Amino acid sequence: MRSAIVTLLILALSGCASQPKQRTLYDDLGGAEGIDQIVSHFINQIGHDPVILPYFADSHVSRFREKITEHFCHISDGPCAYTGDNMVDIHVGMDINEHDFNRVVDLLYNALEQSGVPHPAQNRLIARLAPLRSDIIYR
Numbered sequence: 001m002r003s004a005i006v007t008l009l010i011l012a013l014s015g016c017a018s019q020p021k022q023r024t025l026y027d028d029l030g031g032a033e034g035i036d037q038i039v040s041h042f043i044n045q046i047g048h049d050p051v052i053l054p055y056f057a058d059s060h061v062s063r064f065r066e067k068i069t070e071h072f073c074h075i076s077d078g079p080c081a082y083t084g085d086n087m088v089d090i091h092v093g094m095d096i097n098e099h100d101f102n103r104v105v106d107l108l109y110n111a112l113e114q115s116g117v118p119h120p121a122q123n124r125l126i127a128r129l130a131p132l133r134s135d136i137i138y139r
């Protein structure tokens with residue numbers, strides 16, 4: 001009886017060990033700390049870009065930081081809910097063209113590079129953001 005219980009315990013424990021948590025894009029971006037760093041570099045990139053900065057003239061950096069952090073976390077399968085506005089509502093009235101959209105993507109690439117994110121993870125994040133393009137441009 002005792003050995004049966006021990007066997008069951010061992011089986012239960014090895015069952016736990018054989019199901020490791022699936023590695024997510026969030027993990028590959030460096031988790032919460034990594035995304036914090038990416039967002040800091042991204043905001044810095046925007047702050048130095050003469051074409052993109054004017055779009056943010058009336059924005060609150062602290063809110064943008066909080067919501068874009070949640071957004072990147074959520075879209076990369078991290079443990080966060082996105083509590084900001086939807087993509088259309090945010091960008092409506094900005095009349096963003098394709099050129100400026102691509103420019104923001106380039107700024108994000110720069111931020112990912114500065115944060116030391118490996119290239120495959122950079123491309124995976126951008127691939128998840130790309131489908132949002134039609135909600136953002138010409139609104």
Ligand code: HEM
Pocket residue numbers: 052055056058059060063064067068071083084085090091094096100101102104129130132133136
């Ligand atoms: C895939 C690309 C993009 C994503 C995922 C994205 C996402 C976001 C998010 C999450 C916010 C904060 C939402 C909130 O406050 O509730 C935001 C705000 C903003 N975005 Fe975007 N965005 C993108 C592209 C762009 C582009 C291309 C521009 C301009 C060229 C832009 C300009 C802005 C501005 C100005 C704000 C601040 C709005 C405000 O303060 O009310 N975004 N964006």
